[in-house]
Amino acid sequence: MPAVMSTDACRPGHFGLTVPDHWARFDLSDAPIARARRELMKTATDPVARMQVDDMVRQAQAINQAARRNGALWGAGTATMYEDALFIGHVMVFAVSTGGDGSGVDVQGLVRQLSRSTVADRAESESGTAHVVGPVELPRVGEAARVTGAEMVSVTDDIKVEMLTMSTLVPVPATAGQFMLVTCCSPNLPLAEEVYELFDAITSTFYFVEPERTQ
16 A cells, blocks of 8 residues: 655635545545445456445545545545455534633643543543544644544444544634644555554644735
């Protein structure tokens, strides 16, 4: 699974993010996923491979639907068939607030809050997968808070699938309690190490776009 980054940064408004060249930038509609399915079905000739494609596509659609419900601002993703496996990955950006007036909430305080909440969530989850919570240094924006682990995502009303996730909360400059949330996810659990390296590389390209000043 290549981790080559595109040289073209996406600029959806007031932030920028770079994704691999072959990832589709999309408006969180299901059309790109449907197109990817048609292309993948051309090469998936045996029944097992076609079933794998359909399962992964359903998972991708579930991620899209959840993102729309939760107010995602922008997203990108891929469904790429390699020699040995189908890889699906998503990245989405949200605007979030810590609530209240946000005063006194810095990255370290946020890390402490997230650490407590992920312990409680893990105790109630079906997978019991440990999460790693801590600060990270992003090259273009400085310190941020990150949660890495696996989450159970509902594909249908009756079926849940475990996803690798990496969520990074980036403080918005000159605001109190306002953050940009960069969330990456993939159902390719056996590729965890490679997937997390790719997610870290993508998130590390995040930056804020300076607003244009009027004369």
